[in-house]
Amino acid sequence: MSTQIAMTSKLILYLILISLQGCCTTVPKPLGDLDTAIHQVIIVSPVKNGSCRASLSTWQRQGSSWRRELLASAMIGKNGLAAANAKREGDGKTPSGIYPLETAFGYAPSIDTGLSYRQASTDDFWVDDVTSVQYNEWVKGPLPAGSFERMKRFDNLYQYGIVIGYNRHPVVRGAGSAIFIHVWRRYDSPTSGCVALNQRNIRRLLHWLKQQYQPVIILE
Numbered sequence: 001m002s003t004q005i006a007m008t009s010k011l012i013l014y015l016i017l018i019s020l021q022g023c024c025t026t027v028p029k030p031l032g033d034l035d036t037a038i039h040q041v042i043i044v045s046p047v048k049n050g051s052c053r054a055s056l057s058t059w060q061r062q063g064s065s066w067r068r069e070l071l072a073s074a075m076i077g078k079n080g081l082a083a084a085n086a087k088r089e090g091d092g093k094t095p096s097g098i099y100p101l102e103t104a105f106g107y108a109p110s111i112d113t114g115l116s117y118r119q120a121s122t123d124d125f126w127v128d129d130v131t132s133v134q135y136n137e138w139v140k141g142p143l144p145a146g147s148f149e150r151m152k153r154f155d156n157l158y159q160y161g162i163v164i165g166y167n168r169h170p171v172v173r174g175a176g177s178a179i180f181i182h183v184w185r186r187y188d189s190p191t192s193g194c195v196a197l198n199q200r201n202i203r204r205l206l207h208w209l210k211q212q213y214q215p216v217i218i219l220e
Contacts, residue, residue, distance in 0.1 A: 027066045030098070030218050031059060039213035041066075042101070042181075042205070044094075044195055045220055050080040052190035056197065058208060069208060072201040078190035081219060087166075087176040087193070089130055094193050094219060095166050095176055101215045102163040104206055107152060111160065112203070114210035120151035120158060128177040136167055136177035149178045157183050160202045162209075164195070164217055181205070181217070195219075 028043055039061040046054045056074040059066045079092035087095035104115040111117060118138075127134040129146030138151065151158060161182040167175045176193060184196035195217075197205065209215050 027059075028057075028218075030220065031066050034098075034216070035214075037214050038216055040209060040215035042215065042217040043220065044074055044076065044217065046076060046081055052076055052078050052080060053188075054195070056195070056201075058205065061213075070201070070204060072197060073187065075184050075187070075190050075196040076219075077193040082176075089128065089174050089176055091176075092190075092192055094191070094195065095179060096219050097166075098216055098218050099179075100165040101181075101209065101217055102165045102168070104160075104162050104209075105151065105158065106160045107156075107158070111206060113206035114208075114212075115162065115206070115215075116211060122150075122152050124151035125149065126151055126178045130174045135173050136171045138163075155185070157185060157196070159183055160199065160206060162202075162206070 030043070031041060034041065041059045042056060043059065044054050044056050052075055054074045054076045056072045057068055058070040060069050077092050077094040080094070081096050082091065082093035084096055087093055101115065104111065104113045104117045105120050106117070107120060109119055124138065124140050125144050126138050126149040127136065127144055127146070128149060129135060132144070132146050134144065161180045164179045164181060166179040167177065179194055181195045181197065181202065183199050183202055187198070
């Protein structure tokens, strides 16, 4: 079998798995344990253990019930999902757990979202240097010393993004940093630990999210 045919077969199988998940609207168990103040939830689950491919679904609380709004394919860390409390800087894994969604960000002066928004410029950086007092923080100004992420990347992966509130309050040095939802490079390209979607779906997600609903993401 040629490499092209093999890749096509894998893609078809993956899309079938995603579509089968979409046939089931059973409310996931974690939703029943959430604080009643939370009205919007994103759930991201690998398609299998250790996989960088995942399914993403969004859920809206309506009274005492939940309604699924969006189902999409996603990419996570190249080494899959970390076990609970096991995420470490540079391990290529996406942290597991439940986290608030913080600021939306991007390159335009404004975007269509109900979250608070911050425009990224060439002077904006996210520090991932474990020795820095600014570890896991967005900083603006002169180029930081040590290791950092540019918030306005040359490849446009951060044209649309959302900060996941992982390891933020408090910040534990070395436990992982710069965990975002952002635009994927392509459908089969894993991240270094973030959650990535195609541009159309991340724009739909940003439009749907509302800060007053206290949205969270469940990575499981």
